[in-house]
Amino acid sequence: GAGVSQTPSNKVTEKGKYVELRCDPISGHTALYWYRQSLGQGPEFLIYFQGTGAADDSGLPNDRFFAVRPEGSVSTLKIQRTERGDSAVYLCASSGTGGYNEQFFGPGTRLTVL
């Protein structure tokens, strides 16, 4: 079966531009997570969706970051007015709910802001 996919795999943009990163979770997974991994760090929690709603967005660093999941499946992470410090690998993961369900990760989007 299909795993979690993310597009694009690489994105290079200029400072100040707007970017959208897409995540397609495993079909039927209601939980969806976004993480950011900077060089030398572990994945850092950004936001968690349960269905269509953002159950916890406490990890979003500021109001330039926003994420949606309008139909409870595909999610888009949106970054406005990108800054060089936003350069990182953005990971998406999905899981079923309840118990000790594993997260399944996508391959990530490497964002470079010049």
Added chain:
Amino acid sequence: ILNVEQSPQSLHVQEGDSTNFTCSFPSSNFYALHWYRWETAKSPEALFVMTLNGDEKKKGRISATLNTKEGYSYLYIKGSQPEDSATYLCAFRSGTYKYIFGTGTRLKVLA
């Protein structure tokens, strides 16, 4: 602030050597501890979910132990092979959905 630490940050071992690394996490509000393997240009892959104090899990040459009272987990690799080269991440869960990751241990196995 919940802190999850992994050591060492990186290591090189020879093919055939056995190795181990550590994940330290808060000893309170424990729900689960996850181990992942992340190869370059691939998705992080789940290795183990550890839930009970004293848990030991094994998958082939890789095994893990858990001590929730003192807040640590060990990952062991027996007879390392070049294909074991990857970053090994642990993630602490204090509730049902939030994962706090360590910075990872980067393993390089030399042929």
